[in-house]
Amino acid sequence: MFEDIPVDVGHVYEGERIRSANMFVELAGPKSVGAELLRVVEKVDDGKIEVIGPDTDEMIEGESYKFVLQVNVQGDLLEEEIEGVLETKIHELSNYIQGYMHLNHRDQIWCRISKEAFESGFKFKHIGKVLGILLKEEFPIIQGIEIKISTDPKEVEKFVEKAMEIYEKRDAMARELSDEDVDVFYGCVMCQSFAPTHVCIVSPDRSGLCGALTWFDCRASAKIDPEGPVFEVNKGNTLDDVRGEYDNVNDVVADKSQGTFNRVYLHSVFEYPHTSCGCFEAVAFYIPDLDGIGIVDRSFKGETPLGVPFSSMAGQCSGGKQVEGFTGICIEYMRSPKFLQADGGYERVIWLPKELKDLLDDFIPEEIKDKIPTEEDATKIKDIKEFLSKADHPIIIRWEETEAEKIETKKSDDEIVMESTIPQVAYAPEISVPASGEFRIILKNAKIYAEKVIIRRNENKFDKS
Amino acid sequence: MIVAVSGKGGTGKTLVASLIIRNLLDKDLDILAIDADPDSNLPEALGAKAEKTVGDVREELKRETGKGEIPYEMGKWDVLEYKIMEAVVETSKFDMLVMGRPEGSGCYCAVNNMLRKIIETLSNNYDVIVVDTEAGLEHLSRRTTQNVDIMLIVTDTSKRGILTAQRIKELSDELDIKFKEMYFILNRANPKKKEELLRKIEDTGLNIIGTINEDENVTEYDIEGKPLIELPENSSSVLNVSEIVNKILYKKEIR
Numbered sequence: 235m236f237e238d239i240p241v242d243v244g245h246v247y248e249g250e251r252i253r254s255a256n257m258f259v260e261l262a263g264p265k266s267v268g269a270e271l272l273r274v275v276e277k278v279d280d281g282k283i284e285v286i287g288p289d290t291d292e293m294i295e296g297e298s299y300k301f302v303l304q305v306n307v308q309g310d311l312l313e314e315e316i317e318g319v320l321e322t323k324i325h326e327l328s329n330y331i332q333g334y335m336h337l338n339h340r341d342q343i344w345c346r347i348s349k350e351a352f353e354s355g356f357k358f359k360h361i362g363k364v365l366g367i368l369l370k371e372e373f374p375i376i377q378g379i380e381i382k383i384s385t386d387p388k389e390v391e392k393f394v395e396k397a398m399e400i401y402e403k404r405d406a407m408a409r410e411l412s413d414e415d416v417d418v419f420y421g422c423v424m425c426q427s428f429a430p431t432h433v434c435i436v437s438p439d440r441s442g443l444c445g446a447l448t449w450f451d452c453r454a455s456a457k458i459d460p461e462g463p464v465f466e467v468n469k470g471n472t473l474d475d476v477r478g479e480y481d482n483v484n485d486v487v488a489d490k491s492q493g494t495f496n497r498v499y500l501h502s503v504f505e506y507p508h509t510s511c512g513c514f515e516a517v518a519f520y521i522p523d524l525d526g527i528g529i530v531d532r533s534f535k536g537e538t539p540l541g542v543p544f545s546s547m548a549g550q551c552s553g554g555k556q557v558e559g560f561t562g563i564c565i566e567y568m569r570s571p572k573f574l575q576a577d578g579g580y581e582r583v584i585w586l587p588k589e590l591k592d593l594l595d596d597f598i599p600e601e602i603k604d605k606i607p608t609e610e611d612a613t614k615i616k617d618i619k620e621f622l623s624k625a626d627h628p629i630i631i632r633w634e635e636t637e638a639e640k641i642e643t644k645k646s647d648d649e650i651v652m653e654s655t656i657p658q659v660a661y662a663p664e665i666s667v668p669a670s671g672e673f674r675i676i677l678k679n680a681k682i683y684a685e686k687v688i689i690r691r692n693e694n695k696f697d698k699s
Numbered sequence: 700m701i702v703a704v705s706g707k708g709g710t711g712k713t714l715v716a717s718l719i720i721r722n723l724l725d726k727d728l729d730i731l732a733i734d735a736d737p738d739s740n741l742p743e744a745l746g747a748k749a750e751k752t753v754g755d756v757r758e759e760l761k762r763e764t765g766k767g768e769i770p771y772e773m774g775k776w777d778v779l780e781y782k783i784m785e786a787v788v789e790t791s792k793f794d795m796l797v798m799g800r801p802e803g804s805g806c807y808c809a810v811n812n813m814l815r816k817i818i819e820t821l822s823n824n825y826d827v828i829v830v831d832t833e834a835g836l837e838h839l840s841r842r843t844t845q846n847v848d849i850m851l852i853v854t855d856t857s858k859r860g861i862l863t864a865q866r867i868k869e870l871s872d873e874l875d876i877k878f879k880e881m882y883f884i885l886n887r888a889n890p891k892k893k894e895e896l897l898r899k900i901e902d903t904g905l906n907i908i909g910t911i912n913e914d915e916n917v918t919e920y921d922i923e924g925k926p927l928i929e930l931p932e933n934s935s936s937v938l939n940v941s942e943i944v945n946k947i948l949y950k951k952e953i954r
Contacts, residue, residue: 254789310742408771446809
């Protein structure tokens, strides 16, 4: 298949690096410019390989050259959407060529040809030939393929500019990839060494809590490091598309958390929020007094509206626990259109640090941006409430609704609520005190001495007449 | 082959690492020097300068991720691979990678996991890798040196230096890290008291592969900040390390 290629071609050369001391020339990379682009087109001249500008034998040893690789593919089943997937494959397949180093993608490629390869007669058409064969082999839906390699400085520069526009369009599309578009999510148990029951579920709309792994990164990790901590999760049937609950995801979480949890909502802080490892970039926390959600990230050192800083809050909900009202998140998740969608998304967010807000400037909906206070506006519940009222934050509608409900429902005789006036010492969102018999004692907003003590009669099983 | 040099701080790890590299330069090998000491001074000893460390790469990625600047499709693996390649200092005779600063706050598990794999792939391209480890025992517990073939532990003549050397041996046994070979090097030995010291050290069960005598040239180069790799050929330390390398590589007369 590769008889007329002067160097070896094979899987074994993957990961080959060419030291500058052994290099003939360098293409693109940090010292020059270049790009590669794959496009799906209607018609190609199958097998055509064109080289524009100086070929290897016209180059000077040790120099860096501008470099463009253009691949046009044609096939009845090919669609524009698949261009990105095919294009990323160029990196892997190029590395099969002995004496040809290829790093990264797009306008960030960096290639080198070894002295040895050059001496054996390696030319640019050989790159085209190998890629043509391997791409067709890997993706049989490709029926025709033509490749153009350019080292002509003017042509390269012009092309890179054009390619950038196409990359941007693709990025916008990739961001739109959503949980519904895929069948496979990924799981990660890297943090189980210190959070033994934590299972990260990474979907297109929800990146790993540490912020390091997007769905795309996980796809790469599972492939590059199959023995590693990242694995495929078939999401299974959708149980609740708003909260983000899937039957098989639940099963995997149960299995990998040693049965500790068996349900998880990807897009809510209530009921069954995603467990939290300890290395999350931020925490989304419920503020009961205002029925809204606050966000605090690791770099914010001050106190949150709950009266504690990030570190204490992280201590309460980390270690692989599932604590209702709290969930660890990464900053990238706050750019997702599904960001806490079950709870109301940004319409439910009533506080976040200024720095974080600036970072998310393009993603917080315009109509609500100015209505969410930061530490510069308020940090105490009372002040936040005032700010929200003045700013006409949508949370107000929620308050009004709850108020209306309260008036309608008469307080049950079985529930005694005691309000306490003892000052706040420490904070816990909810504590259940073990009690026997027909009562449950729940301390809400416990601040060492409870702010509220609820003694509620359990529903009487025999009283159903 | 991966050779790591460890020991208590200030015992001469960097001297040993740089002179091993110096010794290998004319042997037509692809050599990678790795400076794994956060307080890095291998670059100065080798007369090379690192524009970017692995630590810088890690922070850069963290920053770019926070800002959402990394295109989804490209993925962090390939971006990191590129950045690490950029961090490699390439000279005509050897390449060098500086690990640099330790992690800041936040989680670096995933990034470190990727980095480990990428540096492993990179390392496979070299015949010899010489690692100047961080002082003390941390590299063992963090298991950053677990793929090392030959562990060289440098000690000076001080009791504490010898104690650290002993602890490195004990801890690696305890953690079940199996170096193919592990040897000790006695540095700054005073020729008159050497024999007596060597006997003492052998009593502790450490396997001494060689000694490096006190060398005025080294002191002078250190004071002037001149690269140790450029020490004159007839310097005693250069000759001593050359003997050690011969013993390691050609397995002659190990005591």
